[in-house]
Amino acid sequence: DQTYTELPISDYERTLLRNVVASEYGSDTHGYGGAPVTPYERACVVAVVMNRVNDSRYPNTIEGVLTQPNQFSGYWACNYEWNTVTNNVRDGVDYYFAHPEEFGSWTGFYGDGRYNYFYNA
Numbered sequence: 001d002q003t004y005t006e007l008p009i010s011d012y013e014r015t016l017l018r019n020v021v022a023s024e025y026g027s028d029t030h031g032y033g034g035a036p037v038t039p040y041e042r043a044c045v046v047a048v049v050m051n052r053v054n055d056s057r058y059p060n061t062i063e064g065v066l067t068q069p070n071q072f073s074g075y076w077a078c079n080y081e082w083n084t085v086t087n088n089v090r091d092g093v094d095y096y097f098a099h100p101e102e103f104g105s106w107t108g109f110y111g112d113g114r115y116n117y118f119y120n121a
Helices: 011-025 039-053 062-066 087-098
Strands: 108-111 116-119
Touching: 011 039, 011 062, 011 087, 039 062, 039 087, 039 108, 039 116
Parallel strands: none
Antiparallel strands: 108 116
């Protein structure tokens, strides 16, 4: 298992990613009574952020990507975890860094209230 200290990002960046995942895919199920949201699905949000960090069309830092206007709904930078960051959210962020090869080169996503859909912008 990937542990907290092994992630190749700073504590602050980890907090930022956990907060955005909680904002964008924080529910434990797909809609009321739906299937559980998996760590992989949450990690897809992290993949979008990290792909943008590595894409010259976007800022080259996690904070820069996350704080771009109108990109991540309800998100703002802070140095503490929101109360919506659950262990399931933490697991999703950790999953991305333990398995980055499993993810596409997506730079965007949208949701329908139950699922998020990822694409190359």
